[in-house]
Amino acid sequence: xxxxxxxxxxxxxxxxxxxxxxxxxxxxxxxxxxxxxxxxxxxxxxxxxxxxxxxxxxxxxxxxxxxxxxxxxxxxxxxxxxxxxxxxxxxxxxxxxxxxxxxxxxxxxxxxxxxxxxxxxxxxxxxxxxxxxxxxxxxxxxxxxxxxxxxxxxxxxxxxxxxxxxxxxxxxxxxxxxxxxxxxxxxxxxxxxxxxxxxxxxxxxxxxxxxxxxxxxxxxxxxxxxxxxxxxxxxxxxxxxxxxxxxxxxxxxxxxxxxxxxxxxxxxxxxxxxxxxxxxxx
Amino acid sequence: xxxxxxxxxxxxxxxxxxxxxxxxxxxxxxxxxxxxxxxxxxxxxxxxxxxxxxxxxxxxxxxxxxxxxxxxxxxxxxxxxxxxxxxxxxxxxxxxxxxxxxxxxxxxxxxxxxxxxxxxxxxxxxxxxxxxxxxxxxxxxxxxxxxxxxxxxxxxxxxxxxxxxxxxxxxxxxxxxxxxxxxxxxxxxxxxxxxxxxxxxxxxxxxxxxxxxxxxxxxxxxxxxxxxxxxxxxxxxxxxxxxxxxxxxxxxxxxxxxxxxxxxxxxxxxxxxxxxxxxxxxxxxxxxxxxxxxxxxxxxxxxxxxxxxxxxxxxxxxxxxxxxxxxxxxxxxxxxxxxxxxxxxxxxxxxxxxxxxxxxxxxxxxxxxxxxxxxxxxxxxxxxxxxxxxx
Numbered sequence: 001x002x003x004x005x006x007x008x009x010x011x012x013x014x015x016x017x018x019x020x021x022x023x024x025x026x027x028x029x030x031x032x033x034x035x036x037x038x039x040x041x042x043x044x045x046x047x048x049x050x051x052x053x054x055x056x057x058x059x060x061x062x063x064x065x066x067x068x069x070x071x072x073x074x075x076x077x078x079x080x081x082x083x084x085x086x087x088x089x090x091x092x093x094x095x096x097x098x099x100x101x102x103x104x105x106x107x108x109x110x111x112x113x114x115x116x117x118x119x120x121x122x123x124x125x126x127x128x129x130x131x132x133x134x135x136x137x138x139x140x141x142x143x144x145x146x147x148x149x150x151x152x153x154x155x156x157x158x159x160x161x162x163x164x165x166x167x168x169x170x171x172x173x174x175x176x177x178x179x180x181x182x183x184x185x186x187x188x189x190x191x192x193x194x195x196x197x198x199x200x201x202x203x204x205x206x207x208x209x210x211x212x213x214x215x216x217x218x219x220x221x222x223x224x225x226x227x228x229x230x231x232x233x234x235x236x237x238x239x240x241x242x243x244x245x246x247x248x249x250x251x252x253x254x255x256x257x258x259x260x261x262x263x264x265x266x267x268x269x270x271x272x273x274x275x276x277x278x279x280x281x282x
Numbered sequence: 283x284x285x286x287x288x289x290x291x292x293x294x295x296x297x298x299x300x301x302x303x304x305x306x307x308x309x310x311x312x313x314x315x316x317x318x319x320x321x322x323x324x325x326x327x328x329x330x331x332x333x334x335x336x337x338x339x340x341x342x343x344x345x346x347x348x349x350x351x352x353x354x355x356x357x358x359x360x361x362x363x364x365x366x367x368x369x370x371x372x373x374x375x376x377x378x379x380x381x382x383x384x385x386x387x388x389x390x391x392x393x394x395x396x397x398x399x400x401x402x403x404x405x406x407x408x409x410x411x412x413x414x415x416x417x418x419x420x421x422x423x424x425x426x427x428x429x430x431x432x433x434x435x436x437x438x439x440x441x442x443x444x445x446x447x448x449x450x451x452x453x454x455x456x457x458x459x460x461x462x463x464x465x466x467x468x469x470x471x472x473x474x475x476x477x478x479x480x481x482x483x484x485x486x487x488x489x490x491x492x493x494x495x496x497x498x499x500x501x502x503x504x505x506x507x508x509x510x511x512x513x514x515x516x517x518x519x520x521x522x523x524x525x526x527x528x529x530x531x532x533x534x535x536x537x538x539x540x541x542x543x544x545x546x547x548x549x550x551x552x553x554x555x556x557x558x559x560x561x562x563x564x565x566x567x568x569x570x571x572x573x574x575x576x577x578x579x580x581x582x583x584x585x586x587x588x589x590x591x592x593x594x595x596x597x598x599x600x601x602x603x604x605x606x607x608x609x610x611x612x613x614x615x616x617x618x619x620x621x622x623x624x625x626x627x628x629x630x631x632x633x634x635x636x637x638x639x640x641x642x643x644x645x646x647x648x649x650x651x652x653x654x655x656x657x658x659x660x661x662x663x664x665x666x667x668x669x670x671x672x673x
Contacts, residue, residue, distance in 0.1 A: 012591065018661050033664055034624045036585065036604070036613065040663040058663035062587035066661060174612050
């Protein structure tokens with residue numbers, strides 16, 4: 001059972017501004033039946049003041065999708081288009097108290113429908129279906145999520161894991177084939193925001209930073225590969241640029257352990273961290 | 283808490299009062315360890331064996347062919363790992379695409395460890411694809427694991443026929459009988475299954491208790507080791523109160539097997555009532571051959587979680603195969619395997635009944651459901667006429 005706030009339940013049970021404005025000045029749509037949620041937002045806008053006078057929604061989706069749509073209409077009525085365009089999915093979620101992590105994409109849907117509606121108004125009221133930036137590459141083919149959308153979600157919501165990204169954008173939520181690519185996008189974005197490892201050389205890191213960096217590479221790049229053969233690896237020591245490791249499980253007794261350390265573990269660490277690194281068997 | 287109308291008996295059931303009564307003395311009075319050398323504890327062994335006889339009788343097994351476990355999930359893992367490790371040279375295993383995760387996830391894990399795994403599909407009515415099964419099984423197949431009945435749609439699988447084909451190729455046959463137990467006759471001798479998992483809390487017994495049938499002569503390796511209990515086949519101090527409860531629940535279930543026609547009549551009244559009073563519905567599953575207590579109905583163009591939340595307002599409990607209820611973002615793997623169209627898959631509701639349900643409860647659902655559906659449809663941007671446009 002989801003932990004919904006009272007405000008979510010209130011908007012779900014008694015949604016505000018449900019329906020469709022017949023002679024709308026703007027119509028924005030997002031989602032589809034296939035995705036499991038969809039939102040159609042219609043607006044009446046004062047031509048002179050650019051103020052949203054009326055807003056209505058139709059939503060196919062769960063309680064939090066309906067509540068997000070309902071609260072969005074309340075938030076935008078009385079605002080100018082300029083003001084409304086600044087509303088983010090975080091604003092929608094906080095207006096509702098909060099949303100369960102897994103349901104954050106419902107608030108994203110609200111933001112996207114609004115974006116489409118504003119665009120629709122600029123194009124003379126012709127209905128606009130929200131689409132990913134056409135120049136941006138589609139990463140998640142199941143849910144049609146673009147790199148642009150993923151990067152935007154990472155920035156707006158300060159996401160740090162692939163799981164978070166799935167909760168917020170749905171990307172990677174179906175077949176999961178694109179998860180590796182999402183991880184790469186995440187790494188890129190985080191590296192830009194947090195360029196410590198990119199700037200500093202390995203030898204200039206503190207010992208704690210060194211351990212963290214090495215452990216990260218071992219956990220993300222090395223262990224999954226060794227796990228396939230029923231083995232694993234642990235970090236024993238770091239002296240300057242020399243890293244000592246011990247092979248575990250099936251790899252522990254493997255005659256090729258030394259080879260694996262040189263040709264695989266050392267290679268990966270050199271690639272990811274610093275080409276001057278040396279890896280030894282403890 | 284308000285009065286509950288409970289139509290979610292495939293998820294779990296209430297403990298029958300008779301079962302609870304039977305269990306109670308084993309908490310504070312007869313709390314001894316059945317393995318002890320004193321009469322106080324040792325006499326509990328007799329209570330365990332009595333329960334075992336009752337459980338065995340429900341599936342027509344010999345008592346020594348049944349071990350107690352912590353539930354259906356442990357039984358499934360035990361059966362699968364025992365079978366593949368007993369035939370280490372065979373590297374092929376087969377299951378269906380619509381199994382419970384307790385089987386499906388184990389098979390996926392084994393695939394990542396190098397096993398060749400085939401997931402047999404189902405048709406649009408949820409029926410097992412026997413032809414592709416026959417084509418895919420070979421002499422390298424260690425194990426075939428196919429559920430006796432599907433939890434979501436109630437569709438019953440031809441386990442006798444599948445077991446026969448598996449045996450002809452020298453493979454073991456395991457069936458997850460968790461949903462079938464106590465709802466239909468599950469005769470292990472007549473069907474000739476090698477291993478069958480079952481659970482206590484689906485038949486009005488306590489949670490955290492289950493069992494595994496292991497046909498005499500079947501190669502077996504224990505999953506839990508470190509004790510002599512269950513004749514070395516499942517280590518760990520026996521959960522005496524729950525075993526006693528399960529035994530009583532099995533006895534009651536056997537008595538009530540003759541009454542399942544009454545449950546089916548209630549289910550049919552519910553299903554026919556809903557599909558006749560509400561437009562754009564679809565019954566999922568093999569209506570000719572399914573559990574007597576299960577109805578899986580899709581309400582087109584609206585979403586299952588919203589329906590459940592509104593039913594909850596009336597104290598009505600059911601479940602849904604919709605994406606939003608699981609947090610998985612995708613509708614149920616069972617409905618997807620059946621290729622239920624998306625406009626119906628997201629709005630599927632499962633009602634699963636028990637012998638405790640009444641016609642008044644059915645009528646209450648029939649009264650509120652049309653209102654709920656029309657409220658949600660009024661909010662939905664989709665309807666049959668728009669559908670082609672938004673597809």
